[in-house]
Amino acid sequence: MKIAYVVPRYGLEVLGGAEYGARMLAERLVSMLGWEVEIITTCALDAGTWADHYPAAEVDINGVRVRRFSSEAGRHPAFEGYSRTVLPQPAEADDETCRRWIELQGPVCPDVIDAARHGDADLVVFYPYLYYPTVHGVPAVGRRAVMHPAAHDEPPLRLPIFRDVFAAAQGLVFQTYGERRLAESLFAIGDRAQIVMGLGVEEGDGDPAAAAGAFGLDDRPYLLCLGRVDDGKGVGMLARYFAEYKARRPGPLALVFAGPVVQRPPDHPDIVVAGPVDEAVKWGALRGCTGLVNPSYFEAFSIVLMEAWTAGVPVLVNGHCLATREHCERSGGGLWFEGFAEFEAAVDRLAGDAEVRARLAAAGAEYVEGNFRWPVIIERYERFLTACALRVRRNAD
Amino acid sequence: MTIDHKRLLAEIEEEVRRKRESGDLPPHLERELDIVFARYAPVRALDGDFDQVLTRAEQATFIDVLAPTASSRPVIPHVKRVLRKSVVWIFRYVAQQASGFNEAIARAVRLLGTRVDALEEATGTRSIAPLVAGDGTATMPDAEHWLPVLVDALRDVQGRVLHVECGSGELVRALVNKGVDAYGVHAEGAPADAELDIRIDGVMEHLGKVPAGALAGIVLSGCVDRFPKAALLRLADQAVARLAPGGVLAVVGTDPVAWERDRSPVEVDLGAGRPLHAATWAHLLVERGLHAPAVHDGPRRRPADVPDGLGEWGARIDTLLFPPASFGVVASRPR
Numbered sequence: 001m002k003i004a005y006v007v008p009r010y011g012l013e014v015l016g017g018a019e020y021g022a023r024m025l026a027e028r029l030v031s032m033l034g035w036e037v038e039i040i041t042t043c044a045l046d047a048g049t050w051a052d053h054y055p056a057a058e059v060d061i062n063g064v065r066v067r068r069f070s071s072e073a074g075r076h077p078a079f080e081g082y083s084r085t086v087l088p089q090p091a092e093a094d095d096e097t098c099r100r101w102i103e104l105q106g107p108v109c110p111d112v113i114d115a116a117r118h119g120d121a122d123l124v125v126f127y128p129y130l131y132y133p134t135v136h137g138v139p140a141v142g143r144r145a146v147m148h149p150a151a152h153d154e155p156p157l158r159l160p161i162f163r164d165v166f167a168a169a170q171g172l173v174f175q176t177y178g179e180r181r182l183a184e185s186l187f188a189i190g191d192r193a194q195i196v197m198g199l200g201v202e203e204g205d206g207d208p209a210a211a212a213g214a215f216g217l218d219d220r221p222y223l224l225c226l227g228r229v230d231d232g233k234g235v236g237m238l239a240r241y242f243a244e245y246k247a248r249r250p251g252p253l254a255l256v257f258a259g260p261v262v263q264r265p266p267d268h269p270d271i272v273v274a275g276p277v278d279e280a281v282k283w284g285a286l287r288g289c290t291g292l293v294n295p296s297y298f299e300a301f302s303i304v305l306m307e308a309w310t311a312g313v314p315v316l317v318n319g320h321c322l323a324t325r326e327h328c329e330r331s332g333g334g335l336w337f338e339g340f341a342e343f344e345a346a347v348d349r350l351a352g353d354a355e356v357r358a359r360l361a362a363a364g365a366e367y368v369e370g371n372f373r374w375p376v377i378i379e380r381y382e383r384f385l386t387a388c389a390l391r392v393r394r395n396a397d
Numbered sequence: 398m399t400i401d402h403k404r405l406l407a408e409i410e411e412e413v414r415r416k417r418e419s420g421d422l423p424p425h426l427e428r429e430l431d432i433v434f435a436r437y438a439p440v441r442a443l444d445g446d447f448d449q450v451l452t453r454a455e456q457a458t459f460i461d462v463l464a465p466t467a468s469s470r471p472v473i474p475h476v477k478r479v480l481r482k483s484v485v486w487i488f489r490y491v492a493q494q495a496s497g498f499n500e501a502i503a504r505a506v507r508l509l510g511t512r513v514d515a516l517e518e519a520t521g522t523r524s525i526a527p528l529v530a531g532d533g534t535a536t537m538p539d540a541e542h543w544l545p546v547l548v549d550a551l552r553d554v555q556g557r558v559l560h561v562e563c564g565s566g567e568l569v570r571a572l573v574n575k576g577v578d579a580y581g582v583h584a585e586g587a588p589a590d591a592e593l594d595i596r597i598d599g600v601m602e603h604l605g606k607v608p609a610g611a612l613a614g615i616v617l618s619g620c621v622d623r624f625p626k627a628a629l630l631r632l633a634d635q636a637v638a639r640l641a642p643g644g645v646l647a648v649v650g651t652d653p654v655a656w657e658r659d660r661s662p663v664e665v666d667l668g669a670g671r672p673l674h675a676a677t678w679a680h681l682l683v684e685r686g687l688h689a690p691a692v693h694d695g696p697r698r699r700p701a702d703v704p705d706g707l708g709e710w711g712a713r714i715d716t717l718l719f720p721p722a723s724f725g726v727v728a729s730r731p732r
Contacts, residue, residue, distance in 0.1 A: 190607035
């Protein structure tokens with residue numbers, strides 16, 4: 001079986017997000033199933049500009065053949081302004097407006113589309129739904145197209161252009177049931193082959209004491225927020241809530257933000273903004289924290305929840321986020337909040353009751369074990385892709 | 398080590414309620430902080446939950462006239478505070494009127510919601526809903542008899558085949574084993590088979606997500622024994638519309654006589670729906686443009702304690718007393 005992935009960027013330096021998910025899957029299809037996998041992508045690294053960073057060439061990354069093509073255009077300076085006129089009422093946008101929005105967003109790379117169209121892969125897998133390569137690539141490869149939309153409830157998803165994109169894919173891979181419900185509520189895709197799969201997680205090494213030392217916290221208990229420190233991820237709201245919590249509940253509890261800093265939350269004596277951390281500090285922090293908090297509303301899967309449960313800690317999430325709340329409801333391994341009152345009561349429980357903490361973490365760990373270990377994921381993915389390829393062959397006969 | 402998650406959530410909810418009642422969390426502070434939360438969770442996230450959307454709308458009726466003055470630059474906060482102080486009386490005047498209007502609208506919608514609730518109770522719509530959605534048990538009568546019949550009818554179709562209320566997926570599996578690209582939907586609670594494409598979804602909800610003319614075959618069972626008449630007519634409309642030219646539609650239902658015989662008088666009298674006769678399904682499908690269907694009788698279910706061996710007359714009496722308990726209607730859409 002030969003699979004081609006089409007993603008807007010790809011590389012060891014791309015951590016988190018849909019492209020990271022694509023790499024995890026591609027590498028495992030090679031190492032666990034022995035399939036031939038190639039990546040068709042641009043030369044971009046920075047998703048904010050899509051500027052060419054890598055050379056336009058063919059390289060091997062962990063057994064996966066990667067073909068990079070130079071883009072005609074990256075993120076246009078007019079994109080943000082154009083978005084402000086289009087996205088308030090996305091469903092009203094006509095085809096020309098949608099196409100312009102996609103091109104301004106970038107990366108505009110027709111060579112990627114040509115390579116996908118003329119390649120000999122049994123299936124072409126697109127990941128995620130939002131960008132030029134998927135919008136133009138899915139219709140171009142016809143029934144060979146399988147899409148991982150990685151969609152969450154955001155205005156662009158309602159642009160009419162995505163109706164045709166979703167409808168053109170033969171198979172759809174969702175990360176959560178919530179994502180599938182959302183997609184099915186917007187597009188007539190009920191008859192398409194589908195699977196709800198998510199990603200696998202592997203436990204890493206890391207010492208809790210070393211992580212606490214790196215944060216300057218020593219023996220203090222702390223909540224951990226892992227990922228991009230960005231207001232759009234709910235970080236500002238969490239910082240505000242935590243500051244209010246500490247004003248009402250003085251004590252040793254701290255909050256650590258670990259991840260690339262886009263918007264720094266206001267300074268507070270009990271809040272540590274650690275910036276990006278390596279894998280050892282990340283796993284040490286996960287093992288040593290009182291609980292992981294993910295305040296983001298915009299999450300398509302949230303692998304950090306799986307990592308927290310793997311490390312043996314409970315989680316606290318935004319109750320309005322489809323993906324993270326679904327994980328908590330299905331696993332019983334976490335709590336959620338829909339306002340300050342719930343946040344305060346949940347943190348009280350997490351910080352003050354070791355038994356509840358342990359029981360939540362155990363439920364989460366069981367959920368990860370049953371659903372999000374690589375052998376489980378790859379076995380289901382193999383079955384799904386094989387059925388999709390069979391459909392293509394039947395159609396060709 | 399297990400956890401009673403529902404109980405823990407209920408305890409947290411109770412703690413929140415107690416905090417609000419005791420005044421431990423002042424309403425103005427909670428409202429201010431909830432607005433901060435709302436900025437990061439658009440109201441459309443709550444779609445489908447009327448009460449929550451309305452509660453959010455009620456919270457949003459409050460307009461905060463005190464704009465934030467924080468800034469990373471040294472003098473700006475002071476300038477912002479001066480500006481805010483000088484114009485706040487205008488904003489307050491406008492905000493009071495806007496808030497009053499918004500509150501009135503939110504209140505009116507709340508009252509309307511209460512009246513719709515009352516209407517649903519009075520007409521029984523709400524109590525019917527779970528029956529319409531499916532109870533996750535009834536799937537196909539005489540399944541052993543019908544499986545080979547359906548596989549035979551669908552084995553040569555080109556395209557996807559949907560089994561509505563597929564239970565644990567026996568028919569889907571049998572079709573897949575014959576090389577048919579089949580999937581199924583079933584109401585919540587059905588056992589999931591990881592090897593098959595089986596979705597947990599309502600019948601009407603799922604058909605609503607399928608494009609017109611997209612399916613090569615559809616098998617309707619389970620829900621056809623349970624839906625009210627109006628829902629069955631809509632089901633027939635929806636299913637025929639989703640069938641591709643040349644596609645096959647099969648209905649496997651319980652014979653109405655057998656259905657009544659096997660149920661208590663209370664269930665027969667008060668049940669929301671009941672099955673149609675095979676002839677009625679044939680009529681409905683022809684009326685919607687399908688070719689004249691083939692109507693198949695199911696097996697006769699002669700009770701074990703009824704003595705056999707009464708000869709030809711006994712067999713005739715059996716035919717009258719124990720008619721087939723199920724039927725199959727198979728029709729195709731003209732190409």
